[in-house]
Amino acid sequence: MKPNSLSIITLSLLVPKTATSVPPSCPDYSEYSKTRHEPFSSGRYALSYARPPLQCRTFSSPEVESLITLMESEISDPDLYRLFQNTYPNTLDTAIRWRGNSSTNPLEELTFIITGDIDAMWLRDSANQLQSYLPLLASSNSSLSSLFRGVINLQSRYLLTSSPYCNSFQPPSESRIPPSANSAADSDDVFPPYDPSRVFECKYELDSLAAFLQLSVSYIQATGDADFFSSSLTWLPALKAVLETARSMQTPTYSPEGSVLPSPYRFTRLTRRQTETLSNDGLGGPVASGTGLIRSAFRPSDDSTLHQFLIPSNMMFARYLGLAASSIVERCFGDEDAGSEFASALLKFSSDLRSAIETHGVVPVPVLAADGSATRTETVYAYEVDGFGSANLMDDANVPSLLSAPLFGYLAASDPAYRRTRERILSQAANGYFMKGPVISAVGGPHAGPGMAWPMASIVRIMTSDDDDEIAGALKELLASTDGLGLMHESVNTFDASKWTRQWFSWANGLFGQMILDLRARKPHILRQNFQ
Ligand SMILES: *[C@@H]1O[C@H](CO)[C@@H](O)[C@H](O)[C@H]1NC(C)=O
Ligand SMILES: *[C@@H]1O[C@H](CO)[C@@H](O)[C@H](O)[C@H]1NC(C)=O
Numbered sequence: 001m002k003p004n005s006l007s008i009i010t011l012s013l014l015v016p017k018t019a020t021s022v023p024p025s026c027p028d029y030s031e032y033s034k035t036r037h038e039p040f041s042s043g044r045y046a047l048s049y050a051r052p053p054l055q056c057r058t059f060s061s062p063e064v065e066s067l068i069t070l071m072e073s074e075i076s077d078p079d080l081y082r083l084f085q086n087t088y089p090n091t092l093d094t095a096i097r098w099r100g101n102s103s104t105n106p107l108e109e110l111t112f113i114i115t116g117d118i119d120a121m122w123l124r125d126s127a128n129q130l131q132s133y134l135p136l137l138a139s140s141n142s143s144l145s146s147l148f149r150g151v152i153n154l155q156s157r158y159l160l161t162s163s164p165y166c167n168s169f170q171p172p173s174e175s176r177i178p179p180s181a182n183s184a185a186d187s188d189d190v191f192p193p194y195d196p197s198r199v200f201e202c203k204y205e206l207d208s209l210a211a212f213l214q215l216s217v218s219y220i221q222a223t224g225d226a227d228f229f230s231s232s233l234t235w236l237p238a239l240k241a242v243l244e245t246a247r248s249m250q251t252p253t254y255s256p257e258g259s260v261l262p263s264p265y266r267f268t269r270l271t272r273r274q275t276e277t278l279s280n281d282g283l284g285g286p287v288a289s290g291t292g293l294i295r296s297a298f299r300p301s302d303d304s305t306l307h308q309f310l311i312p313s314n315m316m317f318a319r320y321l322g323l324a325a326s327s328i329v330e331r332c333f334g335d336e337d338a339g340s341e342f343a344s345a346l347l348k349f350s351s352d353l354r355s356a357i358e359t360h361g362v363v364p365v366p367v368l369a370a371d372g373s374a375t376r377t378e379t380v381y382a383y384e385v386d387g388f389g390s391a392n393l394m395d396d397a398n399v400p401s402l403l404s405a406p407l408f409g410y411l412a413a414s415d416p417a418y419r420r421t422r423e424r425i426l427s428q429a430a431n432g433y434f435m436k437g438p439v440i441s442a443v444g445g446p447h448a449g450p451g452m453a454w455p456m457a458s459i460v461r462i463m464t465s466d467d468d469d470e471i472a473g474a475l476k477e478l479l480a481s482t483d484g485l486g487l488m489h490e491s492v493n494t495f496d497a498s499k500w501t502r503q504w505f506s507w508a509n510g511l512f513g514q515m516i517l518d519l520r521a522r523k524p525h526i527l528r529q530n531f532q
Contacts, residue, residue: 021098026056029094030117033503036484043079044532045479047486050086052093059096061144063136064089067517074520077531079479086486088513091129095506097121098175099150102157105233110157111150112171116504119180120200122168123158124300125507126151127211128399132510134218135517140225148219149228155212156238163194164209164245165265166202167302187270189282191263204265206249206296206313207400209242213320214408220327230332239324243346246317249296252289252387267297275303275446284308288387292356300398301447307384307392311361312400314353315410322350362417363391365424380421381405394433395425396445397454397491399511403443404460413464426461437494440477448491448501455481455488456508459515468526471519476531478512488512 029052036048051057068085075081095114102108113126130151133144158169171177179197194202216235220226229235248264255261266282278284284297287308294317295308325346333339363382366374381402382391395402403425406413424430425443435444435453443457444450458474458481465471481492483500488509490502519526 022052022056022058026052030504033485033487036486041078041082041486043077043082045079045482045484047079047082047086047482047484049082050486051089057089057093059092059099059147061089061092061133061136061142063142063144064092064133067136071516071520074524074527075516076528077479080475080516080527080531082486083479083482084513084516087488087509088132088516090487090509090513091132091506094504095129096147098171098177099147100172100174102153102172103174108153108232108234109146109150110154110172110174111147112154112175112177113147113151114506115168116502116506118200119171119177120168120182121154121158121171123155123208124167124205124211126155127215128507129510130215131218132514134222135514137219137222140223140228145219145223145225148215148223152212152216152219152228153232153234155215156232156234158198159209159212159238159241160234162198163192163202164241165192165204166194166199167205167208167298168200168203170196170198170200184269184271184276189266189268191266191282201302203267203298203302204249204296205298205300205302206246206294206310206317207300209246210313210316210320210400212238212242213324214316217320217323217327220331226328226332229328236329236333239329243321243349246294246321246349249294250292251295252291253283253286254289256289265297278304285386286388291360291387292352293360293385293387294353299396299445300400301396301445303396303445303447305384307386307390309360309385309387311357311381311383311385312402312405314357314361315405316400316408318350318353318357319408319410321346321353325350360385360387363393365393365430378420379417380424381417393424394431395443396433396447397443397457397460398445398447399456399460401443401457401460403457403464406464407460413466422464435494439494439497440481440492441494442474442477444491451493451495452491452501453494454491456490456511459488459508459511463515463518468523471523471526472529472531475526479531 040046097114098112100110113121113129115122115125130148137144170179182200190202251261263283267278268282269277271277285307293309293314296305296310296313298304325343329343361381362379364377364379367376367378369375383394384392402421405411411418428434428436433445440453442453444452444454455478458478462471462474483497489500490505493499
């Protein structure tokens with residue numbers, strides 16, 4: 001996500017003309033999205049029309065436009081349709097900050113996607129921002145496919161030449177967009193050191209590495225474009241950097257003799273927020289040896305982990321490393337011995353990681369009777385463990401979360417351990433970060449704090465549910481959660497819809513659209529309901 005926006009000063013006073021720059025007369029979308037625009041939708045929520053004027057959109061896709069038109073006849077509720085109409089194209093409308101070709105390799109496309117109001121690209125957000133358009137990515141010919149290739153190429157460059165330990169990066173030099181200053185990072189003491197003209201923030205997050213794999217796998221699965229990978233000069237080296245980083249982060253805290261091992265990554269920052277820095281002078285919480293799990297210093301919320309073996313991020317990494325091995329490495333590089341050996345090594349790493357998750361990430365919890373006595377125990381997935389026996393039983397709204405595990409294909413939504421975990425995650429009695437109230441009830445997290453539910457978690461709840469009532473209930477709350485602005489917020493006060501964070505959160509918007517398309521395929525009758 002992004003750091004506290006108050007602490008960021010953007011230096012981009014002079015923005016040079018770029019391939020996708022919009023006319024200077026266009027409104028600043030971070031302001032535009034904070035106010036309501038006519039025509040309002042005709043339902044009780046009278047939602048704003050939040051798409052920027054035509055000439056101010058950052059990318060135009062005929063496929064997306066025809067789908068938006070088509071959906072008008074499939075969604076009966078006028079407010080729900082308006083929400084789809086605003087949210088689904090939001091990344092294309094507002095966040096494709098620059099596109100072009102590399103100055104060192106003229107055939108290499110580059111796409112710089114911003115998360116919202118900062119000129120910086122997050123590995124996780126940019127991968128997710130494009131995921132919503134996957135259903136329309138039928139061939140390597142479509143204009144959307146060029147966006148995917150451009151992001152994969154730019155991510156490869158970031159991983160290779162900036163740092164595989166960082167989460168958010170500056171515009172490529174070809175764009176001539178000046179780097180943004182991150183005043184929150186002024187006091188950072190980070191190892192390995194990084195160059196602030198290339199890196200916006202350097203929080204090591206395992207899921208950022210998994211996001212690169214996921215985007216690559218999604219692209220080849222949708223388009224069958226193997227040539228793109230086999231002719232790329234940077235993709236395979238970037239994958240090797242990802243693997244090396246993940247391996248390095250399996251380093252435990254202590255050697256067998258008891259000495260403290262040097263950590264491949266350290267991070268401290270001057271801050272009032274506990275979740276913005278790491279304990280133990282930058283090492284983070286201690287982790288045991290021999291678990292086979294990979295450490296993550298930060299969560300997908302960009303908050304620090306309590307225990308570094310973050311289970312959802314390990315799940316997502318295991319899943320997409322395996323798929324990258326079989327669908328890309330074997331297929332595009334398997335002709336050479338080195339390529340097929342590498343693919344086998346990746347597959348082994350992935351399956352070992354999966355066993356490690358099942359061994360150390362599943363923990364017993366007491367099942368309480370009505371009188372509070374513990375009658376028996378059951379096992380659930382922990383959010384984080386340390387390998388010494390401590391577990392953090394919670395979930396956080398940001399994907400990858402435990403709730404979203406079926407979404408990224410680690411397991412099936414019907415998996416019994418997932419069902420038990422899900423039931424607890426969606427209950428304030430068993431998850432300290434489940435928020436409930438009359439406006440919206442959903443998982444939240446320390447990033448926005450107690451009392452703030454995240455619409456993103458409600459969307460994930462819908463996408464992982466087969467229960468029509470649960471789905472319709474969550475949809476109704478989402479409709480009521482936008483404060484009339486017609487866009488997904490980052491978080492919403494569960495008792496007061498006028499209190500929310502982030503008016504421009506492109507990833508959550510895209511995910512909402514993706515969820516509507518998922519319902520269209522799985523449960524079209526729900527889209528015909530009236531939510532007034
Ligand atoms: C940019 O790269 C793409 C893909 O290789 C290529 O088709 C296109 O011609 C290139 N554009 C320029 C201006 O070189
Ligand atoms: C892709 O482009 C090629 C060459 O322009 C064309 O022959 C082919 O039919 C196109 N495929 C699709 C799916 O549009």
